[in-house]
Amino acid sequence: MSRDHDEPDPSEGPGFHGEEEVAEPVSARQNLIAAIVIGAIAILAMVLAVRLEVPGRLVAAPGLLPFLVGFSLLLMAVALGALAVRDGGAKNLFGGLSGAGEWLRDEERRRTLLLFAIIVAYVVVVDQVPFEWRWRVGTFDLRFSGYELFSIASLTVILRIFWRRPLVPHCFGVAFVVVMALAAVFRYGFRTLLPGLG
Amino acid sequence: MIWEQILEQAFQAFTPYMLLICLLGTTLGILWGAMPGLSTTMAMALLIGLSAGMGQNVAIMFMLGVYTGSVFGGAISAVLINIPGTPDAVPTMMEGHPLAKRGEGGLALGTAIASSFLGNWVGIILLIAFIPALLALALKFRSWEMFLLAIWGIAICGTMSSGERPLKGWISGWIGLLVAFVGLDRIDAVPRFTFGVWILEDGISYIPILIGLFGLTEILRVLPQKSPYAIPAEVGRVVPPMSTLWKYARTSIRSGLIGTVIGAIPGAGANVASFLSYDVARRRARPEERRKWGKGSYEAIVSAEVANNANIGGSMLPTLTLGIPGNAAAAAILAALEMKNVVVGPTIQTHNPGLIYFIYIALIIANFLMYGMAIALVRPCVKLFSLPRTLLMPLIIPICVIGAFAVSLNYFDVYVMLAAGVVGYVMRKYGFPLAPMVLAVILGPLADENLRRALIVFEGKSVGYVLTEHWIGTILIVVVLYTFYDGIFGRTRGKAKKTK
Numbered sequence: 271m272s273r274d275h276d277e278p279d280p281s282e283g284p285g286f287h288g289e290e291e292v293a294e295p296v297s298a299r300q301n302l303i304a305a306i307v308i309g310a311i312a313i314l315a316m317v318l319a320v321r322l323e324v325p326g327r328l329v330a331a332p333g334l335l336p337f338l339v340g341f342s343l344l345l346m347a348v349a350l351g352a353l354a355v356r357d358g359g360a361k362n363l364f365g366g367l368s369g370a371g372e373w374l375r376d377e378e379r380r381r382t383l384l385l386f387a388i389i390v391a392y393v394v395v396v397d398q399v400p401f402e403w404r405w406r407v408g409t410f411d412l413r414f415s416g417y418e419l420f421s422i423a424s425l426t427v428i429l430r431i432f433w434r435r436p437l438v439p440h441c442f443g444v445a446f447v448v449v450m451a452l453a454a455v456f457r458y459g460f461r462t463l464l465p466g467l468g
Numbered sequence: 469m470i471w472e473q474i475l476e477q478a479f480q481a482f483t484p485y486m487l488l489i490c491l492l493g494t495t496l497g498i499l500w501g502a503m504p505g506l507s508t509t510m511a512m513a514l515l516i517g518l519s520a521g522m523g524q525n526v527a528i529m530f531m532l533g534v535y536t537g538s539v540f541g542g543a544i545s546a547v548l549i550n551i552p553g554t555p556d557a558v559p560t561m562m563e564g565h566p567l568a569k570r571g572e573g574g575l576a577l578g579t580a581i582a583s584s585f586l587g588n589w590v591g592i593i594l595l596i597a598f599i600p601a602l603l604a605l606a607l608k609f610r611s612w613e614m615f616l617l618a619i620w621g622i623a624i625c626g627t628m629s630s631g632e633r634p635l636k637g638w639i640s641g642w643i644g645l646l647v648a649f650v651g652l653d654r655i656d657a658v659p660r661f662t663f664g665v666w667i668l669e670d671g672i673s674y675i676p677i678l679i680g681l682f683g684l685t686e687i688l689r690v691l692p693q694k695s696p697y698a699i700p701a702e703v704g705r706v707v708p709p710m711s712t713l714w715k716y717a718r719t720s721i722r723s724g725l726i727g728t729v730i731g732a733i734p735g736a737g738a739n740v741a742s743f744l745s746y747d748v749a750r751r752r753a754r755p756e757e758r759r760k761w762g763k764g765s766y767e768a769i770v771s772a773e774v775a776n777n778a779n780i781g782g783s784m785l786p787t788l789t790l791g792i793p794g795n796a797a798a799a800a801i802l803a804a805l806e807m808k809n810v811v812v813g814p815t816i817q818t819h820n821p822g823l824i825y826f827i828y829i830a831l832i833i834a835n836f837l838m839y840g841m842a843i844a845l846v847r848p849c850v851k852l853f854s855l856p857r858t859l860l861m862p863l864i865i866p867i868c869v870i871g872a873f874a875v876s877l878n879y880f881d882v883y884v885m886l887a888a889g890v891v892g893y894v895m896r897k898y899g900f901p902l903a904p905m906v907l908a909v910i911l912g913p914l915a916d917e918n919l920r921r922a923l924i925v926f927e928g929k930s931v932g933y934v935l936t937e938h939w940i941g942t943i944l945i946v947v948v949l950y951t952f953y954d955g956i957f958g959r960t961r962g963k964a965k966k967t968k
Contacts, residue, residue, distance in 0.1 A: 296899035304898045308639055315646050318661055325656045329923040332653040332660055335916045336646065343642040350635055381692035386890070389684070389865060393886050396869070397879050421866040428862040432691050448863050455518070456870055462521045465873040465882060 298359030305351030312347055315340030385428065392424035396466040413457065416466030421449040473822035474829075481829040486529050487837075489522075490830065493533025494837045495845070500534070501541020501557075502849050508538040508556075508738065509903075510686060512800030513678040514864070516807070517871030524808040529830045531804045535797055536588060536834040539738055539777055540842055543580040543769075544849045547573055556738035556779075559746040559772035566764035574846070578708040579766050581842040583720065583773035586713075588835040590724025590774065591731065591781020596828055602789040606814035608940060609790070612922035616944035618915035621792045622908045623948060624733060627955045628740055629901035634955035640895065641904035647672055648912020655920060667880050674909040675803050676872040676885035681902045682796065683868045684889025689896060691861040706846055708766075716770040719749050727775035731782020731794050738776035738795070745775030781831065788812055788824060792911065796903045799910055807875065 319340055322333035354360075374380055395416075402415040425445035430438055456462050480486070493515075500511040515534055519527035542557030547564030560580055567576040609617065622645070626637025650661045651671025662668040713720075723745040730741040749771030750761050757767050783794025784801070791813035793799035805812055811819045872885035892902050926934055935942045 296897075300898050304900070308643070311643070311646070315661075322660060323658055325658065327924065327927070329927055330655065330920040332656055332658040334923075335919055336649045336660060339642055339645045339649075343639065343646070346635055346639050346642065350639065353635075378692045382688055382893075385691055386688060389889075390886065392865070393869065393882055397882070417866075417870070421869070425862055425866065428691075428865070429859065432862060433856070433858045444859070444863075449866055452866055452870065456521070456874065459521070462517075462874050463877050465869060465879055 298354045298357035299361075299363060300359075301354035301357070302351055302359035302363060305347045305354055309344055309347035309351065312340045312344035315343065381432070384431065388424055388428055388431075392420055395424075396420045400466050402466075415453075415464055417464040418449055418453050420466065421453075422446050425449060474825045477822050477826040478829055480525055481529070481826060481833060486526065487833065489526050490529045490533040490833050491837050491841065493530040494537035494834055494841050497534035497537020497539075498541040498544070498838070498841055498845050499537075499849070501538035502544040502845075508535065508542070509678075509796040509800065510682045510864075511538045512797045513675075513682050514867050514871045516675055516679075516800055516803050517867075517874035519804045520807055520874045524810065525826060527804050527808055528801075528827060529833075531801050532827070532830045533834045533837065535780055535801065536777075536831070536838045537841070539780060539797075540581065540584040540773070540838055542776075543584070543773060544577060544842075544846065547576045547580065548849070556742040556772070556776040559742050560769055562762060563765050563768040563772075566762075567766075570764065572764070574706040575708055576764075576766070576769060577846055578706040578843070579712060579769050580773045581706075581839060582708055582713055583770045584777040584842070585835060585839045586720050587724055587727055587774035587777030588780060588831070588838070590721070591728050591778035592828065592831050592835065593781075594725075594728040594778075595781035595784055595831075598785060599789060599824060602785060603814060603817065606789045609814065610922070610938070610941075611918040611925065612934070612938050612941045613944060615915050615918040615922055616941055616948060617790060617792060618911040618918070620944060620948045620951060621786075621911055622904055623951045623955075625907045626901070626904040627951060628733065629903045633899070636900045637904050638952075638955070640900045640902065641908040644905035644908025645912045645915070647677070647905075648674075648909045649916065654913060654917050671913075672884055672909070673875060673881055674799075674906065675875045676881040677888040677909050678796070678800060678803065678906050679868050679871050680885040680888025680890075681892040681906060683864060683871070684885060685892030685896060685902065687861050687864055687868075688889060688893045690857060706843055712766060713770075716767050719752075719767055719771050720774045722752070723749060723771045723774035724778040727778030728782035728785075730775070731779035732785040733794070738779040738797075741779040741782075742772040742776040746772045784827065784831075788816055788827065789814065791914070793907065796906050799906055802910070 316337055319333035319337035322331070322336075324331040324333070328334075374383075399420070400416050402413055404414075405412040422442070422445045425448070426438065426442045429441035429444060433441060453464055457464055496515070497508075497511060501508060511534055512531065515531065519530055522530060539556065543560045543564065546557035546561030547568050564573070564576040564580065567573060622641035623638060626639075626641045627634040628637070630637030630640070646661070648671075650668055652658065652669050653660055659669055726745040726748060727738075727741040730744060731738070746768060749767060750758060753761065753765075753767060757765060761768055779795070783798040786792045786794050787798045787802055791802070793802050802812060810816075810823065816824060868885060868889075869882055872881045873879060875881055895902060895905070
């Protein structure tokens with residue numbers, strides 16, 4: 271059986287490029303911004319680690335590993351920053367600050383912000399407005415809590431915006447069926463509590 | 469004694485209820501994996517919440533069913549609609565979809581199903597073969613070795629998950645370590661990074677972080693995009709002839725070994741296994757077969773699918789013996805086990821006698837059910853793909869909330885999940901992989917506690933003593949340094965070679 275062990279031409283097909291196989295390309299400027307933020311986090315971690323009390327011996331200090339991690343993270347941030355500067359990331363670094371309006375002009379970004387705002391509102395409302403209604407049907411205790419109500423409401427809104435169905439009842443129907451089924455599985459199937467006093 | 473334990477666990481596993489639970493998990497896993505953009509890890513992370521209400525063995529059976537099903541599930545959408553359900557299905561997509569366009573989609577899927585079945589067997593057999601040896605070795609690990617192992621796990625995960633710039637993987641891991649330090653330290657109960665907020669004193673659970681990073685991040689990333697796709701009308705024959713499988717037996721065995729070994733390396737998931745195996749198989753293929761590569765090769769499908777499924781057994785090796793998850797999906801298994809107070813690691817057999825045998829049996833059952841369900845689900849899956857992502861993704865949001873909350877019935881975890889989702893979104897936008905962060909959040913407390921214990925033990929002793937007395941630790945130091953060296957200089961050399 272003859273086997274050809276030649277190295278194949280890289281252009282023949284793909285190789286492995288990591289978890290971020292299908293990730294969007296990252297610019298040198300983005301890398302430099304990331305390096306600055308990470309550097310700041312690393313310095314903060316080091317300062318906080320040094321300020322921690324040492325109840326026992328210094329070698330077993332609670333801040334020892336946090337400090338070492340902060341320090342090595344700072345070195346990594348410096349390395350990332352240096353690579354970004356080498357690749358031209360420092361050019362027009364602050365140009366983006368004046369272009370916040372430009373940034374928001376991208377439809378996908380606007381949609382992401384909108385989605386995030388709805389999710390935050392949903393999470394906060396479920397937490398802040400807890401309630402539960404109960405109905406006794408024979409021996410069965412039917413319950414409807416803040417989780418179901420706000421999940422159905424927010425899901426209807428999200429579906430209406432992103433699914434692009436013209437009719438709200440369509441979106442409401444899907445949201446109602448999915449949330450009620452999910453709540454039933456957890457509450458009656460696995461007997462776990464739901465958020466929002468459920 | 470061993471046979472008694474095996475028999476006892478088999479009696480527990482082969483009950484109609486357990487089989488039904490496994491069938492449910494496998495089916496959910498296949499359907500989930502088949503959905504474009506919904507990864508195995510996402511499925512596992514979200515379903516931890518569902519397993520919270522189950523008993524120990526039921527939860528294990530369910531989670532292993534989901535794991536086995538979802539790793540294969542990615543192949544369905546990859547072949548049928550040219551969108552990989554999971555990242556490890558990309559090679560299957562590149563080879564399977566051209567076959568589907570030629571009307572051989574059913575056969576391509578059938579080959580993927582049979583290969584996945586075979587790959588699972590290789591993984592399970594190697595898991596059973598190597599666990600005793602690894603457990604014996606793991607018992608020799610003391611604090612110093614455990615610390616180094618945790619650091620190596622995070623470092624190698626960073627290297628493996630970030631492609632050409634390992635630095636970003638390491639940064640992701642190191643940020644995860646900082647998150648892991650939040651809360652009262654386990655030795656002196658000193659509050660660290662809590663900023664006076666009492667709720668942070670309990671620390672930050674890694675389960676909401678896992679759900680946020682792999683669930684919410686994906687929703688924020690994918691939902692605002694616009695990418696409609698078409699659905700093929702015909703599937704064709706599904707079950708492949710035995711001659712096709714026999715023809716690629718050698719490729720199967722090699723890919724199975726690659727998949728298992730890669731699975732045993734922390735952080736190197738099924739995607740690494742399938743790409744590496746695909747690459748090796750292409751180099752080793754006969755010239756006439758290699759010409760089909762990229763245009764629809766059955767051998768390529770076999771190489772990728774055997775490897776990513778063998779990865780399951782491989783990933784369970786470090787998870788069960790060292791308590792270090794082989795990949796992010798195995799981290800979810802670890803989380804489910806910890807929620808049931810199962811102590812994984814070198815003493816797993818002492819603390820939970822017979823549990824390992826139950827896990828073997830559960831994997832075998834899940835594999836058989838995966839094979840049957842995969843064949844049965846191919847046609848319904850085509851119908852399911854008529855659901856657009858814009859409908860599918862929003863439905864995951866309440867699952868994320870309930871999953872994060874169900875872990876400890878604490879709403880603070882939902883906020884943690886929300887924050888992790890945003891951080892994950894930003895990290896993805898800036899090209900940082902997420903798996904090292906999750907692994908570091910899990911391993912951070914282990915690394916911290918063991919380093920401090922080791923330094924107390926080493927106080928007053930010479931470096932020579934530490935290096936010779938703790939020879940496993942010395943080997944691990946070399947391995948850690950080599951990982952960083954290879955990440956920095958190996959990649960640079962590779963890049964330079966490519967440029968030439």
